[in-house]
Amino acid sequence: MKKKLVIALVILTLLSIAIFYFLTTGSIGTKYDTAEVKKGEIEKYVEEVGTISSKNIRSYYGNSINRVEKLGVNLGDYVKEGQLLIKFENNIEIEIQKVTKQIEALEATYNEALLGADFESINSVKIEIAGIKSSISLAEENKSRIEALYKNKAATEIELEQAINNLELLKNRLASLQNNYNQLVKGLSENMKKKYEAEIDVLLLSLENLEKNKEHSIIYADFDGIITDLNTYEGDTPSIGIKILEIQDPLEKTLKIDFMAKDVINMKPGMRAEVQDQNLGVYIDSLQIERIYPKAFITFSKLGVEENRQTVEIDLLESGSNLSFGLKVDAKVMIEESKEVLIIPEEALYEKDMKKYVKVLEDKNPIEREVTTGIETNHFIEIIQGLDEGETVILNYEKD
Numbered sequence: 001m002k003k004k005l006v007i008a009l010v011i012l013t014l015l016s017i018a019i020f021y022f023l024t025t026g027s028i029g030t031k032y033d034t035a036e037v038k039k040g041e042i043e044k045y046v047e048e049v050g051t052i053s054s055k056n057i058r059s060y061y062g063n064s065i066n067r068v069e070k071l072g073v074n075l076g077d078y079v080k081e082g083q084l085l086i087k088f089e090n091n092i093e094i095e096i097q098k099v100t101k102q103i104e105a106l107e108a109t110y111n112e113a114l115l116g117a118d119f120e121s122i123n124s125v126k127i128e129i130a131g132i133k134s135s136i137s138l139a140e141e142n143k144s145r146i147e148a149l150y151k152n153k154a155a156t157e158i159e160l161e162q163a164i165n166n167l168e169l170l171k172n173r174l175a176s177l178q179n180n181y182n183q184l185v186k187g188l189s190e191n192m193k194k195k196y197e198a199e200i201d202v203l204l205l206s207l208e209n210l211e212k213n214k215e216h217s218i219i220y221a222d223f224d225g226i227i228t229d230l231n232t233y234e235g236d237t238p239s240i241g242i243k244i245l246e247i248q249d250p251l252e253k254t255l256k257i258d259f260m261a262k263d264v265i266n267m268k269p270g271m272r273a274e275v276q277d278q279n280l281g282v283y284i285d286s287l288q289i290e291r292i293y294p295k296a297f298i299t300f301s302k303l304g305v306e307e308n309r310q311t312v313e314i315d316l317l318e319s320g321s322n323l324s325f326g327l328k329v330d331a332k333v334m335i336e337e338s339k340e341v342l343i344i345p346e347e348a349l350y351e352k353d354m355k356k357y358v359k360v361l362e363d364k365n366p367i368e369r370e371v372t373t374g375i376e377t378n379h380f381i382e383i384i385q386g387l388d389e390g391e392t393v394i395l396n397y398e399k400d
Contacts, residue, residue, distance in 0.1 A: 033347075033395040034361055037387045040343045044336035044375050050257035050275075052320060052327040055313075056154070056249035058222050059229075062238020066090060066217060073245075075230040079221045085245060086219040086232070099206045103127070106199055123200065125181045130204040132174045139167040154252075225249045228325050248325055253316045254290070257331055261296045261308035266335050268292070273314045277330040282323070289333060290315040341374065342383040348393040349373065349381055358387065359394035366394050 066088035073085055107123045146163040149155035229246035231238075238244045255275065259267070267289060275284040293311040301307055314331065316323070323329070348358045349371070356373055359366040371386030387393070 032361065032366065034392045035345050035348060035395055037342055037344055037383065037389055037391045037393060039340055039389055040380075041340050042343065042375055042380075042382055043334060043339070045332040045334045046259060046263045047330060047332040048257045048259055049328050050255040050314070050331045052316070052323045052325055052329065053254055053256045054225075054248035054250070054325065055252040055254050055315075056223060056225070058225070058247045059243050060086070060219055060245040062232070062240055062242045062244050064237065064240040067237045068232055068234050071232065071234050073227050073230070075227055077227045079225060079227065079247065081221055081223050083221045084218065085221055088217045090217045099203055103200065103203050103207075106196075106203065122181070122184045122196075125177055125184060126197075126200055127204065127207075129174065129177045129181060130208060132170060132177060134208055136167065136170045136174065139163070139170050143167050219245075221247060223247070223249060224251075226325075250321070250325075253320045253323065253325075255287075255314040255316055255320070255329070255331060257312050257314065257333075258299070258309040259312055259333075261310045263335070264292060264296075264310040264312060267312060267333060272334040273331060274334075275320075275329050275331045280327075280329060282329055284316070284319045287314050287316065287319070289313070336375070342387060342389060343380045344383055344387070344393050345395060346376070346379055346381050347395040360387070361392040361394055 068086060069089040070084075070087040072083070072087070073079060079085070103123060143160075143163040143166075146155050146160050150157065150160045225247040227245065228248045229243060231242065232244040269289050269291060271289045273287040273289060275282055275287065277283075289312055291313040293313070296308050296310040299307050299309050312333065314333075344358065350357055355370055357368055357370050360369050361367075369386055372384040374382035374384045376382070
């Protein structure tokens with residue numbers, strides 16, 4: 001990716017747009033091309049190629065173990081939160097049945113050993129307690145996720161309240177079940193109670209683990225979005241680490257640009273940005289930097305030159321709704337906003353002894369003068385010190 005540092009020059013009026021060149025004859029018969037020192041508006045920006053992406057992306061990967069039993073989507077499909085995406089084959093249901101039978105056998109053994117103890121009720125409450133605990137863990141994760149989305153204005157206050165209320169209801173249910181359990185085991189000896197709890201806990205942990213694996217064997221959409229990557233099919237056993245599916249949120253489009261790190265040093269969130277791609281006919285202004293990634297990285301140019309780069313994210317809002325994900329577009333970030341300065345053509349400037357000079361025409365004679373320059377364009381240069389508006393600078397010599 002080739003970096004282009006561009007500085008745009010805009011002259012305020014039609015009169016000031018024209019830099020008048022004219023011929024002047026010096027005292028020794030030498031002719032000069034000259035230009036007048038003018039005021040004009042100038043701005044500095046850095047231009048790069050960015051990629052259309054989304055702030056909300058979810059990727060799914062293979063594990064080299066499970067075979068795809070059902071694929072519920074196609075590339076380009078719009079999906080709703082909770083919609084089935086992929087179902088993997090598994091034998092978890094059989095394993096769950098085995099553990100359930102073991103629990104039943106354990107219950108029968110204790111019923112026989114201690115007549116009068118309602119192990120069926122004890123077992124039922126114990127299993128329900130384990131299920132509620134698992135549900136509480138999921139509810140806490142969901143609450144944290146909704147809180148994060150709410151802070152980023154991606155979830156409503158009602159959704160957050162629902163997540164909080166759901167967690168509280170589960171906690172209240174757990175307290176009630178634990179109270180019931182304590183009443184049921186009240187008549188058992190302490191040793192018998194501990195032995196039963198230890199054995200039943202082992203089986204319940206197995207059940208919990210199987211239920212979690214069952215959940216992982218079915219993938220549902222986490223949010224409304226579009227399928228932007230699909231690299232699997234029914235009957236496929238995806239290799240570990242291979243991305244098999246990707247969803248992006250089309251309402252959260254953003255432009256990600258990898259600028260040279262030395263240019264990012266001069267950037268900050270809120271700076272003005274634009275998309276101007278002549279080849280695609282895409283022009284979007286009034287954009288701004290939303291985020292600067294904290295970590296730079298090393299890449300190599302097409303010529304093999306090592307470059308330090310850093311990602312900058314520009315929010316497209318609704319202005320980029322018609323741009324496809326993955327599309328490459330030319331964009332720029334304003335490093336210095338438009339300002340009025342003195343300018344001269346670049347042909348008037350030359351260097352000598354590490355300093356910059358121009359020839360100023362005084363009484364038809366060229367006088368060398370040192371100047372301090374600012375922003376430079378392909379054709380014009382900002383003069384910070386050394387010249388005044390209206391003076392005449394020499395561009396080149398022509399002998400008679």
